[in-house]
Amino acid sequence: MDAAFSYNFPSIRGVQAGKEYFVAMCPLRIIPKIFLFDEEEIPPEHRAQRIINKARIPEMANYIVENQNDYVFSSITASIDGEIEFIPFNNDTSSKDLGQLRIALDSRFLINDGQHRRAAIEEALKISPELGNETISVVFFHDDGLKKSQQIFSDLNRHAVNTTSSIGILYDHRDQLAMVTKDVITATPILNRYTDKERVSLSKNSPKILALNHIFNTNLKLIGKAKGDEISKEDEDFIKQFWPILCESIVEWNLVFKKELTPRDLRANYIVGHGVFIEALGLVGIYLRNYYPDKWEDYIKKLSKVDWNRSNTNDWLGRAFNQNGRIQKTSYTIQLTANKIKQLIGLPLTESEQTLEDKFCKGAV
Incomplete structure (x- = not known):
């Protein structure tokens, strides 16, 4: 894959259920650009989350803007429909899972967990563009045709327990x-x-x-x-x-x-x-x-x-x-x-x- 025609993220490679996944550090400024947002663009059978609750977004965006020195956002989980390639930095046993994840520019990204975080980041950047260089961790799963995205969402939330x-x-x-x-x-x-x-x-x-x-x-x-x-x-x-x-x-x-x-x-x-x-x-x-x-x-x-x-x-x-x-x-x-x-x-x-x-x-x- 040509690096000039791909997204490139420093990443860690892991394995779950015999399948590879990748944890990448993504600058906030690219989060709104690469992830699908308009639910109407996604066929219902491939939607991985509930329809976004837009009433939550201003509060979450204000949280980031008003607490720029100590806000915390957990990872976004997303599926990739497209060509990917993982290039290790070296082949040493201790570091072979550290490398660069390349994702073709024509790939589709679909958030399985974190759509409200994504929308809040977009709104926060409008108010404070300087946040764009900060990063959020994104867990990527390769999913041709986005066929597994709903199951991923279900599995991620199956054992989630909300705090009181x-x-x-x-x-x-x-x-x-x-x-x-x-x-x-x-x-x-x-x-x-x-x-x-x-x-x-x-x-x-x-x-x-x-x-x-x-x-x-x-x-x-x-x-x-x-x-x-x-x-x-x-x-x-x-x-x-x-x-x-x-x-x-x-x-x-x-x-x-x-x-x-x-x-x-x-x-x-x-x-x-x-x-x-x-x-x-x-x-x-x-x-x-x-x-x-x-x-x-x-x-x-x-x-x-x-x-x-x-x-x-x-x-x-x-x-x-x-x-x-x-x-x-x-x-x-x-x-x-x-x-x-x-x-x-x-x-x-x-x-x-x-x-x-x-x-x-x-x-x-």
Whole structure:
């Protein structure tokens, strides 16, 4: 193959299932140029991934642009339909798999894993062209006619396990709210002891009360922000003031803390051991912050007088749990639970909350 009419990548050759594959370092600037992007160019029977979710691209591109000194992207995996040639740098046993991979210019490339990374790189280069000389590793498989690309995609994802949102928050050292949430948990004894930092839902036998993602989602509601938004010093201060007052006001949490009630019994008998309750309090909290900035603590303290028992079906049935006794956490039930909490501590409902409440009451009748 003529080197002048080929792509040339420094590569490492490997073998899986008796077949060669190659790991190459590709400059970011060529990634958008060599990989097929328009799904319509690829026959459905040869498409190796789902249709691209374009809503994900701006966030991923911004991640690269805003973290140019410490971003990390994993390898792209791609199939090559075309002539290839691997030329070892030498024939020594120790280095015969180090060499140059030549790929004919008329070859077709199809991404099996990493199409969103490819699209994000293209967008990031438009904003910061200087990134073009940086590299990303690409794992190439030779696949005449692109007949195996779908199976490669299936095999790559067969045993993939997504991390939980709680772990994502725990390991995130960039997101401001994630950092504040972890600070609050560390500084609040009940939360520090009884927050599960890995799971997003707790089993009936869990020794914890809340999951990290419950607290993070509650904080989003407390300050009326979306994930990734910047937060102000006032937002941070309110969050850090809110949680200690709340923890003091939930009698059942303190019983657990004093070993007078087990987390298992808490979850079995009270709604305060579930995400629907805590996220509903996020909605109550932002209302208090906006309309009762000087008295919000007094209202939060009134929570100590509320009957949170699941036997209190007059207040919580159809809101925090359904007819079968199963806890239900949706945006609808979180709002209905927040409505009832506001009523029980003497707060008025907003117009939209009252509309929802009226519909709920009619349905209950």
